[in-house]
Amino acid sequence: MPAEPSVRRHPRGLYTLFFTEMWERLGYYGMRALLVLFMSAAVVKGGLGLDDKTAAAIYGLFTCAVYLGALPGGWVADRLLGSQRAVLVGGIIIAAGYFTLAVPRVDTFYLGLILVVLGTGMLKPNVSAIVGQLYPEGGARRDAGFTLFYMGINLGATIGPLICSYLGEKINWRLGFAAAGVGMVLGLVQFQITRRHLGEAGCRPVRRRTGSARDWGIVAVAGGVIATLYLLVLSGVLHLNPHLSR
Secondary structure (H helix, E strand, O other), X not given: OOOHHHHHOOOHHHHHHHHHHHHHHHHHHHHHHHHHHHHHOOHHHOOOOOOHHHHHHHXXXXXXXXXXXXXXXXXXXXXXXXXXXXXXXXXXXXXXXXHHHOOOOHHHHHHHHHHHHHHHHHHHHHHHXXXXXXXXXXXXXXXXXXXXXXXXXXXXXXXHHHHHHHHHHXXXXXXXXXXXXXXXXXXXXXXXXXXXXXXXXXXXXXXXXXXXXHHHHHHHHHHHHHHHXXXXXXXXXXXXXXXXXX
């Protein structure tokens, strides 16, 4: 009977993932709250000066790409990195994306969006996968663990827009994006310090014969395609909006 509380206690690794996801969602939803406002704000006010339809279209493509990015992100974790390293690498790319958005240049703005898409595709599906692996027995205890994990998501999604929107709208747009980057850095630091609590969950790729030259070749080709698309989109945007070339 005395052993029952320890059986029902959640793994310490759950709290590592709780705060990692909380900080990541804080930055993501904080940044998203600024996107359309920033893109449609006048150039003299620090924005991009795009019309509402163009800004909304870019926002829609961005959010769509974030969710589609979970497919290649899961593939990379399963075959090359393992979920833990995918979360760490993804978080670093996300932070780089937010700080790139904070640079006052148009070309770096679109590069920042791409980095956020790539990083979120790596982090988002794999952090959830690790939560499931912390409960190999499954059942109601795992369901309760996911409920706590989702509370971290909702907490970050509530706080992020309040902080980033205030800094972006009241002080400087780029400062709002930088605040999202600071949030992601805090999440990474917390993840790395407490990562040991995750044990073997998500530590290795789940597929056999991983890390082959063929797998890395696929990643390299995908990177080339993404870089090409970025250059094409950027050249098209600057062609349609020549006043943005600054």
